[in-house]
Amino acid sequence: MMFDLLFLLYIVLGGIFIGAGVHFIPVGGAPAAMSQATGVGTGTTMLAAASGLTGLIGAGSAYAASGGNFAYTIVLGGVSAALMISILAFIANVMYVYGAGVPLSSAKVKYDPVSRWRQDLYVSRGTEGHGSPMVSFISGIIGAFIAGLGGALVYFALAATYQTIPGFTATFGSYPALWYVSLAAAFAIGIFFLNCVMASYNIGGTIEGFHDPKFKRIPKSIVASLVVSFVGGLFALLILPMLTGGF
Amino acid sequence: MAEGDRSPRQLMGIGIIGGLIGIYLANYLNVLTNSAWFSFFAALGAILGVFWGADAVRRVASYGLGTGVPSIGMLSIGSGQVAVLLGLAVAKFYGPEAAAPIIALILAGIVGIVNGVMARRVIRMNIAIMERSMTEIAMAASIIILGFSTAIAGGFTFDKIMSYVVASGFIIAVFIVGGLAMLHPFNACLGPDERQKRTLTLALSTGFLTMPVAGIASGAINGVPAAVPTLIIAIIGWIIYYLRFFDETKRDAAAMLSTGLIPEEEMV
Numbered sequence: 001m002m003f004d005l006l007f008l009l010y011i012v013l014g015g016i017f018i019g020a021g022v023h024f025i026p027v028g029g030a031p032a033a034m035s036q037a038t039g040v041g042t043g044t045t046m047l048a049a050a051s052g053l054t055g056l057i058g059a060g061s062a063y064a065a066s067g068g069n070f071a072y073t074i075v076l077g078g079v080s081a082a083l084m085i086s087i088l089a090f091i092a093n094v095m096y097v098y099g100a101g102v103p104l105s106s107a108k109v110k111y112d113p114v115s116r117w118r119q120d121l122y123v124s125r126g127t128e129g130h131g132s133p134m135v136s137f138i139s140g141i142i143g144a145f146i147a148g149l150g151g152a153l154v155y156f157a158l159a160a161t162y163q164t165i166p167g168f169t170a171t172f173g174s175y176p177a178l179w180y181v182s183l184a185a186a187f188a189i190g191i192f193f194l195n196c197v198m199a200s201y202n203i204g205g206t207i208e209g210f211h212d213p214k215f216k217r218i219p220k221s222i223v224a225s226l227v228v229s230f231v232g233g234l235f236a237l238l239i240l241p242m243l244t245g246g247f
Numbered sequence: 248m249a250e251g252d253r254s255p256r257q258l259m260g261i262g263i264i265g266g267l268i269g270i271y272l273a274n275y276l277n278v279l280t281n282s283a284w285f286s287f288f289a290a291l292g293a294i295l296g297v298f299w300g301a302d303a304v305r306r307v308a309s310y311g312l313g314t315g316v317p318s319i320g321m322l323s324i325g326s327g328q329v330a331v332l333l334g335l336a337v338a339k340f341y342g343p344e345a346a347a348p349i350i351a352l353i354l355a356g357i358v359g360i361v362n363g364v365m366a367r368r369v370i371r372m373n374i375a376i377m378e379r380s381m382t383e384i385a386m387a388a389s390i391i392i393l394g395f396s397t398a399i400a401g402g403f404t405f406d407k408i409m410s411y412v413v414a415s416g417f418i419i420a421v422f423i424v425g426g427l428a429m430l431h432p433f434n435a436c437l438g439p440d441e442r443q444k445r446t447l448t449l450a451l452s453t454g455f456l457t458m459p460v461a462g463i464a465s466g467a468i469n470g471v472p473a474a475v476p477t478l479i480i481a482i483i484g485w486i487i488y489y490l491r492f493f494d495e496t497k498r499d500a501a502a503m504l505s506t507g508l509i510p511e512e513e514m515v
Contacts, residue, residue, distance in 0.1 A: 029315070043315040172414040179414045186328060186418045193325035194362065197318045202370045205313040224365040231361045232326075235333045235354065242336035243405075 001164070001244040003237040007157035011236070014157070015195045015229020017150025019221045022048065022199035023214075024143025025085060026136035029206040031128065035100045038107065038129035038136055038208045040092045044200030045193075048147070050088060052192045055081030055148030056185060059155045064181070068160060077152020078145040085144035089132045096131035104131035106208055113211050114138050129208070139209030151192050154229075158184035158236055165243050187236040194232050198224045251443025255306065259383065262299025263352065266292040266390035270348050274402045283401040283469035287477040290461050293394025293425070294454035294484075300387030300429040301450035302443070307380035308433050309441070312372075316437065319384060320430025326362060327388025328422055330355035331396070332413070334389070339405040347403055351389045359385030384429070391425040392418075398461040398477060401469045417464045424460050428453040445495040452492050455484035 027047055028039025040047060058080025059073050066072040096102050105122035106112065107129040112119055115134040123129050132140065162168050162180035170179050202221040207214050241247045269292020276285035300323070308316045334351025338344045362385065363378030374380075396418070397403045400411040412418050432449040433441075458481035466474030 043317060045315065045317045045321050049321075170414075172410070172416075175415075177414060177416060179409065182414045182416055182418070183332070183409070186332065186413055186422075189419070189422065190325040190328040193321045194329075197314070197322035197325075198362070198365060198370065200314045200318055201312070201366055201372055205315070220370055224369045227365055227369075228362060231358060232329050235329045235358070238333055239336045242333070242340040246340070 001240060002247050003161055003240045007161055008230070008233050008237055010153045010157035011191065011233030012226055012229050014150040014153030015191060015225045015233070016222050017153065018052075018147045018192060018195040018229075019150075019199040019202075019225030020218060021143045021145070021147025021150060022196050023203060023207060023218050023221065024139045024146065024210055025051075025207070026089065026132045026140050026209050027200065027203070027206055031206070035096050035102045035130045036127040037206060038105070038131065038133065039206060040089050040132060040140075043205065044196060044203075047085070047088070048192065048196035048200075051081040051084040051144045052147065052151050052196065053189070054084035055144075055151045056155060056188055056192070058148070059152035060159075060181060060185060062152075063156065063159055064178075068156075068163070070156060073156045074149050074152040077155065078149035081148025081151065082141045082145040085140045086137070089137050089140050093131045093137075100130075102130035104133040105129050106133050106136065106211070108208055108213070109135070109211050135211050136209040139211070142210070147196070150195075151188060154191050154233070155184055155188040157233075158187050161237055161240050165240060183239070187232075191229055191232040191236065194228050195225045198228055251302070251447075253302070253443060253447070255302070255383075258299045258302045262296050262387050262390060265295035266299075266387075266394060267348055267352075268292065269295065270390075270394055270397050270403060271345075273397050277401050283465070283473035284476060286398045286401050286465055286469065286473040287458075287462075287480050289394045289397035289403075290458045290477055290481070291394075293391045293398070293461075294451065294458065296387045296390030296394055297425075297428045297454035297457070298447060298450050300384050300391065301432040301453075302447060303380050303383040303387060304430055305433040305441075305443070305446050307374060307376060307384070308437065310374045310376075312374075316434040317426075317430050319381075320426045322362060323359065323381065323384035324388045324392070324422055324426035324429070326358035326385040327355050327390075327392050328418070330358050330385070330389050331392045335403070335405040335408055344404050347405070348390075348393055351393055352386055355385045355389035356382050359383070387429065388425065391429060392421055395421045395425055395457070395461045398458075398473075399464045399468055401465070401473060411468045412464075415464075415468070420460055420464065424457045428457040440499055442495075442499060445492065445499060448488060448492045448495050452485060452488035455481050455488055458484070 033041030059077030363381030462477035
């Protein structure tokens with residue numbers, strides 16, 4: 001049984017969304033961990049693992065609860081990832097403000113494009129800003145929603161494909177763990193990491209949000225995500241003909 | 248950059264041949280004796296994969312990736328996972344399932360090359376050895392994933408790994424701890440005084456530290472015969488290599504100087 005080409009398109013689109021979404025997320029990296037740069041103080045890999053896996057759990061439960069409804073699955077995937085990134089950025093901001101004692105500010109712009117508040121006066125000398133100011137926070141929520149949508153698209157395509165393999169609706173022993181769900185999740189995580197790390201190489205490790213000049217590099221990331229998720233998606237979908245007696 | 252006593256080719260040999268021998272030994276000794284006592288060989292093979300992968304991470308990450316060492320480890324373990332699952336299915340469909348580890352290795356190489364070409368040619372990362380390193384790390388990752396999965400399931404056929412490792416969810420544990428075992432050594436040792444022997448000793452230590460995860464999981468699948476030898480070897484191996492790593496660290500450390508306490512009064 002040949003796989004549905006539409007699902008390959010979903011995976012490629014999902015990969016592009018994941019790659020594009022990372023460009024919106026305020027990734028501060030190691031400098032931000034010492035409150036010397038704007039963003040959440042950790043690398044893309046960790047932020048993507050946190051919000052991407054939450055998105056996957058959201059998408060997976062929505063898929064199971066709705067019996068494979070497309071819109072419900074991908075929207076809930078996006079909302080879960082956005083929820084996770086807003087919790088992450090908010091808790092980090094609380095710690096920057098009340099723990100490290102630094103005001104939330106960005107050194108890349110003079111006025112915050114969203115809140116219109118003055119930024120440059122509050123940036124400590126020798127640093128690149130602190131925490132996630134309004135624009136980075138909003139940008140992070142948008143980015144996580146896009147990336148979560150992409151991850152959920154990948155999961156939806158894989159789950160819908162593997163569901164048709166005979167015997168894959170079985171559970172693992174007496175646990176309510178369905179085979180196709182586990183396989184789809186395993187591949188979705190693999191493809192998620194491929195795309196988000198490619199995007200993080202494109203931004204060179206740190207970015208503040210859509211107001212950052214590095215955001216203009218997004219076309220290169222789209223090309224890389226397209227190719228990487230095409231190969232990953234093809235590999236994932238080829239499982240179907242391999243297990244159902246050829247093409 | 249990142250010279251060392253052991254050449255990349257030698258480590259590649261250790262990783263591929265040693266890893267495959269471990270995985271095959273575990274599978275066929277288990278089949279021959281109709282038990283799960285020999286599952287630990289696959290985990291030892293996976294540790295050789297960690298040994299190779301850690302050196303490949305070390306070579307490429309010493310150029311400075313800009314995103315931290317973990318990124319390349321997670322990227323490659325993602326490629327390795329995709330390749331291993333397809334490789335097992337391909338071997339099940341086309342031919343002798345004995346070819347599965349080799350097919351998985353080749354597929355991982357393909358994904359790795361694609362990643363490397365994208366990172367260097369499209370994203371334009373200025374690292375000359377990007378393609379080669381991405382390929383090597385993805386292949387090492389496929390050995391790590393297949394090795395630990397075989398140790399858990401007791402064999403490497405698609406049906407066994409699918410039902411015991413993927414469906415049970417242990418694949419996620421293998422994914423994360425396998426990736427950490429490979430990326431942690433260089434992440435912990437990097438710096439101007441980084442030395443290959445110290446990094447690779449830490450790689451063996453983290454590899455053995457990962458093995459108990461496979462041991463505990465294999466206990467849930469195959470019971471005592473799989474879990475006990477794996478856990479005992481893992482703990483002994485970890486103690487040996489952790490102590491060796493400690494010695495290497497002491498050897499490399501500069502003298503420690505006490506700067507005293509903060510003076511009570513400011514000197515003028």
